[in-house]
Amino acid sequence: MRLRNKPWAKPLIEENPDFVVTEPTKLKGKWHTRFQNNNPIFVEIGMGKGRFIVEMAKKNPEKNYIGLELQTVAVGIALKKQLEEKLPNLQLICANGSGLGEYFEKGEIAGIYLNFSDPWPKKRQTKRRLTYKTFLEQYKEVLDSNGHIEFKTDNQGLFEYSLVSMNNFGMKFDGVWLDLHSSPEAEDNVMTEYEEKFSKKGQPIFKLEAHF
Numbered sequence: 001m002r003l004r005n006k007p008w009a010k011p012l013i014e015e016n017p018d019f020v021v022t023e024p025t026k027l028k029g030k031w032h033t034r035f036q037n038n039n040p041i042f043v044e045i046g047m048g049k050g051r052f053i054v055e056m057a058k059k060n061p062e063k064n065y066i067g068l069e070l071q072t073v074a075v076g077i078a079l080k081k082q083l084e085e086k087l088p089n090l091q092l093i094c095a096n097g098s099g100l101g102e103y104f105e106k107g108e109i110a111g112i113y114l115n116f117s118d119p120w121p122k123k124r125q126t127k128r129r130l131t132y133k134t135f136l137e138q139y140k141e142v143l144d145s146n147g148h149i150e151f152k153t154d155n156q157g158l159f160e161y162s163l164v165s166m167n168n169f170g171m172k173f174d175g176v177w178l179d180l181h182s183s184p185e186a187e188d189n190v191m192t193e194y195e196e197k198f199s200k201k202g203q204p205i206f207k208l209e210a211h212f
């Protein structure tokens with residue numbers, strides 16, 4: 001997803017350091033202090049415009065949430081949502097998910113969400129997929145002993161690739177859904193922007209939950 005430049009996004013981020021972290025390495029091991037509580041921390045990598053992470057933070061005030069996103073414009077759009085809500089249990093990070101191990105201490109995170117991650121379909125792009133083994137290595141490092149990953153996508157190729165990649169890594173599956181919206185879990189499901197767009201087109205939504 002490439003978003004058109006929004007000149008207001010960068011200044012808005014710079015004006016709101018209480019909500020957006022641009023140098024997450026400085027908070028490694030200090031995220032609970034930042035939230036001023038010891039509640040579990042859940043991270044969405046590639047949050048896009050932030051609908052999912054904002055809704056999750058609203059729905060579960062007893063949990064902390066971090067939305068991480070590479071694109072400044074997308075972070076700016078998510079920040080606008082957060083500025084309307086001012087949720088104390090939500091922080092945003094503008095950075096690349098490939099540096100996760102530098103942003104979080106071992107075991108600092110309770111869960112990771114990967115929602116509608118870019119599929120990078122060409123073979124030479126495999127290493128960019130958020131379920132490639134180098135990403136899994138970092139997830140394993142930062143997740144606590146009960147930590148888990150939840151992954152949703154409309155892309156069957158990426159879903160199948162991710163099942164194989166996680167299985168080869170020795171991960172255990174807690175649930176696999178081939179049509180999430182037709183399952184009982186749909187009731188508690190919080191939709192992302194992409195999820196709404198693709199499900200409206202009639203595409204099934206795939207989901208998996210797994211742990212190391």
Ligand SMILES: C[S@@+](CC[C@H](N)C(=O)[O-])C[C@H]1O[C@@H](n2cnc3c(N)ncnc32)[C@H](O)[C@@H]1O
Binds near residue numbers: 047048068095192
């Ligand atoms: C297809 S969009 C999905 C956005 C949102 N999760 C949703 O479901 O509506 C994928 C997002 O992941 C972001 N992204 C891709 N690779 C990333 C990485 N390595 N680190 C952080 N964000 C990444 C992209 O910039 C894009 O905003």
